Amino acid sequence: MEVVSAQMEAVLVPYGFQANGRLFRLRSSLGDWLVVDLQPSDGSIPERPRFFINVGFTLWSRWSWDRSYFNLAEAPKVEECIWKTRVRPEPANGSSRWEMRPGPAAEAVLEALARVLDREVGGFVRLLDRSFLRDLVDQELGLDYATWQVKAWLLAEEGRVDELEEFLNSMEAEDGDPLFEAMRELAYSKGDSSS
Known part of the structure; x- marks a missing residue:
């Protein structure tokens, strides 16, 4: 080997x-x-x-x-x-x-x-390359099962709270799930909700 x-x-x-x-x-x-x-x-x-x-x-x-x-x-x-x-x-x-x-x-x-x-x-x-990665997940290509998680984490990193919430709701993400709560916490720490 x-x-x-x-x-x-x-x-x-x-x-x-x-x-x-x-x-x-x-x-x-x-x-x-x-x-x-x-x-x-x-x-x-x-x-x-x-x-x-x-x-x-x-x-x-x-x-x-x-x-x-x-x-x-x-x-x-x-x-x-x-x-x-x-x-x-x-x-x-x-x-x-x-x-x-x-x-x-x-x-x-x-x-x-x-x-x-x-x-x-x-x-x-x-x-x-974040530009390439964003394009990939926006087109829902190339990452198969992980596409939705990568997209959600990118939204969280960018502080796009409202878009993240909308996306997680479309995925029927459960409130209280530690993974989803971590995404939300990161998004709120990086940006502001416009609502």
Whole structure:
């Protein structure tokens, strides 16, 4: 797995990621996080490693709340992010698991990994650009299940109280839910309600 991690590091560090073993993190100037990790798969053996490449993204505001509420470390892991996905091999054949076979095939997998990861990470890094992120959530594209949470946290960060309340009401957000209350509290601390 060390050779895979080294290949990932060679691709990710030029984008600004900090490497910590099999975990790579990039933090924006606003405090948002992009996290990539190398996860060994069940059935992986040293002669034939099988693994996943996981990617996570979280906003500073959500991470700040998660850290406080769940007593988490200073920097997130992929599984703690608001949005998660996997980098799939080519051809994916419906699976997101990578596999290295011994011999010359291993070098081909490493080359494919570098090519695919380099292509994909450019798109992931764009999530740290707030203009791009706002456009993405306004169009309800690209973040699947996490789109509504990212949109709500962005509204809260910008102090857009009325829009946040309207949005949360449209999502049938329950009063008293700690997550929604944290969004509301942040919005009120950043702006004023016009009502």
